[in-house]
Amino acid sequence: MLDRRRSAKQLIIMIPKIIYLLILLVGLNTGLVAQKYFTKNGRISFFSKTSLENIKAENNQVINVLNTQSGLIQFSLIVKNFHFEKSLMEVHFNENYMESGRFPYAGFKGTIINLADVSFDKDGIYPVRVTGDMTIHGMVKKVDATGTITITGGKLSLASKFFIKITDYNISIPKLVIDKIAESIEVNVQTNFDQKM
Numbered sequence: 616m617l618d619r620r621r622s623a624k625q626l627i628i629m630i631p632k633i634i635y636l637l638i639l640l641v642g643l644n645t646g647l648v649a650q651k652y653f654t655k656n657g658r659i660s661f662f663s664k665t666s667l668e669n670i671k672a673e674n675n676q677v678i679n680v681l682n683t684q685s686g687l688i689q690f691s692l693i694v695k696n697f698h699f700e701k702s703l704m705e706v707h708f709n710e711n712y713m714e715s716g717r718f719p720y721a722g723f724k725g726t727i728i729n730l731a732d733v734s735f736d737k738d739g740i741y742p743v744r745v746t747g748d749m750t751i752h753g754m755v756k757k758v759d760a761t762g763t764i765t766i767t768g769g770k771l772s773l774a775s776k777f778f779i780k781i782t783d784y785n786i787s788i789p790k791l792v793i794d795k796i797a798e799s800i801e802v803n804v805q806t807n808f809d810q811k812m
Contacts, residue, residue, distance in 0.1 A: 650684035652771050652808035657690060659804050661697075663797040670704060670796065672697040679806045681773065686730035688745060688773075690804070691722040712786050713752060721751045723758065733764055740765050745775070751784040762804070775804040 657677035663670040677692045694715040699705045709715040725747015727733070733741040741764045749758040762775030778799040781788065788796050 650682055651812035652681045652683065652810070653812045654679050654806055654809045656809065657804070657806040659690070659692060659802065661803070662801040664801075665795055665797050668795040670699070672699045672704075672708065674698070677806070679773070679808065680812070681771065681806075681808060683730075683733075683735045683771075686727035687724075688727060688747070689722065689724045690806075691720060694719055694721055712788065718751075718753045721749075723747055723749045725758070735766065735771070738766050738768065749779065751779070752786050754784045756783050771808040773804065773806045773808070777802055
């Protein structure tokens, strides 16, 4: 009986310590979570320039995640959400080139390799270098790119421009239109992160 009372007293004494520990753990976890920025309205466009025709398409429904603690950066998109000036281009893009029925998604997962150069708690424009894997048309290729992270009033945005080769992603272009599509496609990424995770 005496042992039970002693155990109950010890438990009562320990309860505040347990509560404090839980609060501390939740606070630490919240701090880690606050290091992630997210948007589902990122923008990716691509541009093909030849002497015969210029082709531009844009996707404004790109999911982007940036972890300011680890430097991890990811984006994911639905291929069919690219829109063109001419609707027939959109049909050919999805059915003939990208085969979006078979390969509905594209994306990138990489790391900011000069993360220490970015002060996320200070307004400014910071040049960044990113390396990672790009997935297009079911193919995964390593991509190295440069860009900028802009911080204004605690708001983060990311911009980058780089080039990819169609042949790297096993995309077949019919001979009839091959002169109208550039071998290297300019890709522009523009993301305004609108919330913390």
